[in-house]
Amino acid sequence: MTAGAQERRPSAAFEYLTTRKDEFVGWARKFSLFPYPFVTACCAMEFMSVSSTLYDTDRFGAALPRFTPRQSDLLMVVGTVTHKQAPILLKVYEQMCEPKWVIAFGVCASSGGFYQNYAALPGIDKIIPVDLYIPGCPPRPEMVIDGIMKLQDRIARDRHPIINETF
Amino acid sequence: MSEAVFEQIREHLAGAAREAAVAHGTLALLIEPERLLEVVRALKDRFGFDMFLDVTAVDWPQRQPRFDVVWHFYSTRERVRVRLKARVPEADPAVDSLTGLYGSARFMERECHDMYGIAFRGNDDLRPILLYEGFVGHPLRKDYPKQKEQPLVPYRTNEAAK
Numbered sequence: 001m002t003a004g005a006q007e008r009r010p011s012a013a014f015e016y017l018t019t020r021k022d023e024f025v026g027w028a029r030k031f032s033l034f035p036y037p038f039v040t041a042c043c044a045m046e047f048m049s050v051s052s053t054l055y056d057t058d059r060f061g062a063a064l065p066r067f068t069p070r071q072s073d074l075l076m077v078v079g080t081v082t083h084k085q086a087p088i089l090l091k092v093y094e095q096m097c098e099p100k101w102v103i104a105f106g107v108c109a110s111s112g113g114f115y116q117n118y119a120a121l122p123g124i125d126k127i128i129p130v131d132l133y134i135p136g137c138p139p140r141p142e143m144v145i146d147g148i149m150k151l152q153d154r155i156a157r158d159r160h161p162i163i164n165e166t167f
Numbered sequence: 168m169s170e171a172v173f174e175q176i177r178e179h180l181a182g183a184a185r186e187a188a189v190a191h192g193t194l195a196l197l198i199e200p201e202r203l204l205e206v207v208r209a210l211k212d213r214f215g216f217d218m219f220l221d222v223t224a225v226d227w228p229q230r231q232p233r234f235d236v237v238w239h240f241y242s243t244r245e246r247v248r249v250r251l252k253a254r255v256p257e258a259d260p261a262v263d264s265l266t267g268l269y270g271s272a273r274f275m276e277r278e279c280h281d282m283y284g285i286a287f288r289g290n291d292d293l294r295p296i297l298l299y300e301g302f303v304g305h306p307l308r309k310d311y312p313k314q315k316e317q318p319l320v321p322y323r324t325n326e327a328a329k
Contacts, residue, residue, distance in 0.1 A: 083299070084297075084298070087319050118311065118315060118316060126322045126323060
């Protein structure tokens with residue numbers, strides 16, 4: 001039996017790689033963003049545009065929307081959030097596992113936009129931490145893609161503790 | 168064509184309407200709030216106003232009585248609209264509910280109650296519909312501060328943001 005067994009020969013190159021753990025984990029995480037679209041208003045049209053064929057966030061590894069916060073790590077808040085909706089947004093955010101990032105998509109999510117009244121929450125950062133703000137009413141798809149790439153850069157450069165105080 | 172219908176309505180409701188005018192193709196009637204049900208019943212039964220479009224209010228802070236309550240109706244038979252207005256004072260901003268005549272009035276009266284604090288006698292469900300439980304005041308009244316917020320979730324402080 002042993003006569004026919006192939007001798008295990010080393011291949012030409014790249015049998016082993018060395019890298020830093022943070023760089024490796026960051027590289028993996030930046031290309032597997034699973035967005036949860038918290039879509040409330042007219043920015044949704046631009047979100048559809050940026051996620052479908054012509055602009056296609058899939059090219060950046062951020063395409064597969066998960067409609068449960070428990071399976072997602074990128075919360076995209078797209079549109080105006082009212083005071084009545086604020087508890088829902090907070091609950092969705094709290095349901096997401098670490099690590100998680102938040103994008104405020106459009107000027108209403110970023111600051112309330114032109115709403116300054118009894119109804120609208122003046123920016124989602126009043127209730128949850130925001131990693132990236134994309135201005136515009138609505139933002140161009142190019143701006144959203146630029147934003148996603150900036151967030152990816154940050155994730156790649158970030159520290160990625162495997163064990164921390166929350167996990 | 169609609170003028171003839173408007174003329175009939177005007178004649179029929181001559182006793183109940185204080186003012187009647189055609190504005191933007193709609194017949195607008197100013198009525199006493201006590202005669203609301205009588206007028207609406209006549210519109211519905213006699214002239215085919217089978218569609219209740221909206222009820223809202225107008226706040227005139229300087230005027231006595233302070234509020235106009237405004238109703239809109241549409242007749243699918245005559246294809247015309249009618250607007251009713253009634254004035255109610257700030258001390259007792261109440262009118263009769265139209266829930267007995269139009270089921271859709273239930274929700275629209277809730278909204279009007281949310282925004283202007285108009286009470287609808289006979290509507291047993293005036294819970295907030297667009298606002299939320301615990302909201303104090305009526306935001307579309309002119310004396311509601313323009314930027315006053317009543318957040319449900321406490322805002323993050325700078326400490327928590329670190």
